[in-house]
Amino acid sequence: MKRINWNNAVAMIILFTLVLFIGIATSSKVMASSTPYYTYTTDNEDGGVKTSDAYTPGEQILEAGGESFKTLEYVYVDHEDYIYITDSGRAKVFIFDKDLNFIDVIEYNGSVSGADDGFYAVNSIYVTEEKIYIPDSFRNSVFVFDREAILNRDQQYFLWMEDIDDSDSLSTGDVFYLNEEIDGVSTPIGEPVFVVEVTGQNADNRDIVLFKDYETGEELFTKVDKAEMIGKILNWVTYDYDGTDVLKFNIYAAKNEPIQVITTPTAPVFQEGYLFAPKKVVVDTRGNLYIVGAQSNNGLIMLNAEGEFLTFFGGNPLRTPFIDQIRSFILTDIQKEKLRNENLISIDYVSSVAIDEKGFIYTVTSTLENDVIKKYNVSGKNYFSSDALGWVGAVDLWVGDYGNVVVVEEFGWINEYNSNGQLIFTFSVSDAGIDRVGLLSLPKSIAIDSKDRLLVVDQGNKLLQIYEPTAFTNAVHTALQAYQDGDEDLARVNWKSTLEYATIFDLAHIGLGDAYIRQGDYESALVEYKLASYKAGISNTYWQVRQDWMEENLELVFFVVLMLFVGRWIFKILNKKYDYTKGLRNKFKELRTKSRTVDELSYIPEFIKHPLDGYYQIKRKDRVSVKTATIIYGMLAVVFVMYYEVTNIIFLEKTNVNILYELIILGSVLILWVIANYFICLINDGEGSFKNVYVSTAMSFTPLLFVAPVIILLSNVLTYQEAVFYSVPLAFTLIWVSIYFFFMIKEIHNYEVGETVNIIFKSMFTMLIMGIFVFVVYSLNSQIFTVSTEIARELIER
Incomplete structure (x- = not known):
């Protein structure tokens, strides 16, 4: 027989395992991507979920008419798809048609009379059907041109x-x-x-x-x-x-001559030194200008069509350290100004502005992490969701034809939101030192044309990058437009189509729910809203479903309730005469006699009625054992799990939680409490033993065992309109338990009221210290294990 070469055999097994592992690893990708970046959407808890590509890199514009770009600042697409790119380095605006062909350039060297000095640094551009507005912060001016004259001027x-x-x-x-x-x-x-x-x-x-x-x-x-x-x-x-x-x-070609030059307003605030350095501008249907000014700490500068100052608009609230907020109550105006000059008050200047066809003004602020985007009506009220996800670094935004808002961040992230502020797509185009088409060095501006293409200015690479929408994105946009147009059938078809590209896409389920509601199909809408965990939709839709059910079954409900009352009344009469429950009572008494655990669990209602006597029984007569207390802790864990699994989702702050993780946290807190309270009371002449603390803590939670399940079940037939029937009983029960805890510490350890309050704070502080210690040990666990292993190996080898 031929001898087996075990070394070769082991090598073959290892090689096969390695190949198998690599095969599994490479085939288990959640989502492939043909782009140099991944696209993400959000789930119902605003967590990132990888999805299909929303936009793919397309063409690039690197020069205009043979002239290379120098310092690109801004891109704008007008209603006829003419593309305007501003270059502050060359003090020019380059114009392209919808096919990306270079058309002309806007440059202005000043008037012949010398009344103005012309462009110095062209910051941005805004175009209406009749006019072109070009702000120049260095010239402290907004130059206004006739659009037709610019687009149709005589050429060379x-x-x-x-x-x-x-x-x-x-x-x-x-x-x-x-x-x-x-x-x-x-x-x-x-x-x-x-x-x-x-x-x-x-x-x-x-x-x-x-x-x-x-x-x-x-x-x-x-x-x-x-x-x-x-x-x-x-x-x-x-x-x-x-x-x-x-x-x-x-x-020469006909000169570009402005029809109006708006300079520093004559309003007193500007004459007293407030800086008028326009960087970006939008114009409403009445001709009013909303200007983003350099270091304009009062927000947008609003002017009328003649350039006269109207008001400041849409400013961000000042961020002042808490201690300075207190100091401001006693400071004079001069001292407050000095405080501001010392930069102790953070001013979040608006980074960019946009306007939609309804006249809403949108702003974005690069220094904010939350509430980055705002949507103002004419009175200055913000209608954009404050919960909209955003990140520091947002420099520009654009409002699309479907109410969608796209934002570009200087760190490379491009985000698209729906009109309600829910994030649709997000992807990062930061090059991170990698030279690939579609990756950018320093994004500065973004726009959308009628083909839904994204046009992004990359100041770092001196180019304009085009991103083409995918079929997935087109389906989303078509669904949004169809819903706005009232075509629910088309909206539903396209939302279902998007789910073929991304199975986890809450926006699609919400869109389907909205479409079903318009068609009066509330039950189907409720199903879709639940899939997306869309709480507002669930509440409103369930209210209608419940209303319809009650209208159809109200008589049956009254009949069942009446029969229950009648049956209970008849049973009480018959039971009083024939004592049907005598056998059950005797069985239960016998069971209590034989089993201490059953007896102690049966003591819970009596304890709830007389807690002070109950704590005395626990301390002096060992009324409740450790075993029973442990069972109560287990019952509390069941109620805790029931809270997350059975409670109506609209009343849960967190959904899709890791139950085991939450149970570990709860158990850890209880253990820390028992240990901390015992040791604090031990060094403060407390009379209670560790067993007393462990058992009495469990008994203090017992009101939850009776009230919480009822509240949890009740929540499933409530909406936001009846939230008081959920929140008030729950709050009452938690206060009830807190009172029990107070008297538990007082009675078990025989403290006065003041001493009890002191012990509670000391126990909580000790819990905090112990928790930090456990966290540090846990964090260092892997390093400690590695060091211990090395030491053990060293000792064994010696």
Whole structure:
């Protein structure tokens, strides 16, 4: 027989196990992704859940008309899908069409008269159907342009000129001819186009030149000599055109001239030094401007269409340390201003602003961690959910066509919310040093076009990144739009479609529930809301389901209740005469006699009625044993589990909890209490033993055994409107138990009232210290185990 090579066999087994493990590990991914990032949504407890890709990286815009970007700041998409990208480094706005083709550039070097200085650092842009608003914080101005004039301005072209007097300048009588070739080299064509007439000079002694139609003499336009109309002579062409020498000139495009420049308002607050440095702006249907100003600690600056100051709007409340809040009551105004100047009061400046078609103003603040997004009506009331998830670093936002809000953070996260503030998608596009398409270095601005594409400015990489929506996202957006349009059938179909991409997608279940409600199917809506643990929806829908059931079964309910009362009354009469329950009573008495545990458990109702006597019985006569107390603790654990598993979800602060973990926490707290209280009382002349503390603590909880199950069961037929019937009995029971605890310590250890209060605080403080110690030991457990193992190995080897 051939001998087995065990070394090879073991090696093969290890190799097979390793291959199997790798296969299982690689095949057990929850969600694959074709993008360089993962997309997440939230569950009913706002926990992150990996889901299908919402957006995939698309095209990039790296330059405009051959000119590279320098310091990109902002992107805006208007109602016709023209894309505007602001570049503060070049002091320009680049315009692209919906197909990402470069169209034109907005640049402004100041007026001829010198009334304003033109762009210095273009911060952002806002476009209406008629106007374009460009704020410049360095110029302390908002430049307003005519949109049609910008989008349809005359472009650069070539002309040939006949210099009548050979003066090398524009003179009366000079004639211009059009050129049909782009390269500007071909022969002038056709008849002359313009004839020039110098009509005078301006205040700067520059010629004012009138251009007339060559044939009709009609006055067409006026320019200030060739510096305004004609560029340098590109080349001298001595060409015999009908016996005349002609020259080639480059005709500049029409200049971008603002129709209005809004500067620092004349309101006293600005004249007294309040900074007007507009960075971002939106405009409502009345022409009012809402401006994000640099270091505007009062919020948005609201101006009317003429640039007159109206009010401050939508500011964030000041964050003042608690001690300074107390000090502020006794400080003078001068001292408060000094406190603010010392930066002891945190001011959260608004980072960006947006407006929707209904006129709601949205703001986002990069320094806030909570309540990051706000949605204001005209009176300044915030309608966006304060519970909406957000993170520090949000720099810009955009409101989509479906009421959805997208926010970009400078650390790379892009978040999309529905109109109620619930997070739909979130994904991180931070490059983290990795050079891949779709990953960004420093996101600064975000917009959405009519195709639902995300356009994100990456200032770090000097580009505009496009993200294409996936079928999953299109289904979500279609469902949102269908619901807004009142098409519940289409909304329901699309919400169900989204669940094919993501099985855990609470927003879909909520959307289905909303659609069912509009169709009057409250029972189906209730099922969907429960799947999403949507508490408000569960409460409102259950109220209607309960109402419908009561209307159909009210007579039956009254009949059953009446029969129960009648049956109980008849039974009492018959039992009084024939004593049907005598056998049960005798059996129970016999059982109490034979079993001490049953007897002690039967003592609970009497203890609840007379707790002071009960504590005396426990302390002096050993009325309740450790075994029975332990059973009571077990019963409390059952009630605790029942609370999480049976209570109506709308009354639970936490859902989907780890019951075992919660039980361990509860047990640990009780153990710490018993130990801490015993030792504190031991060193403070307390009379109770450890057993007394252990048993009496259990007995003090007994009211919960009777009241809590009833409250828990009752909660399942209540809604938020009847929450008082749940919260008040529960609060009453907890107060009841607290009173028992107070008298437990007083009677078991024979303290006065003042001593009892002192012992309670000392016990709680001791619990805290012991808990911290246990946590530290637990945290160091792995290190201690490793060190102990190493020491043991060292001793064995020696």
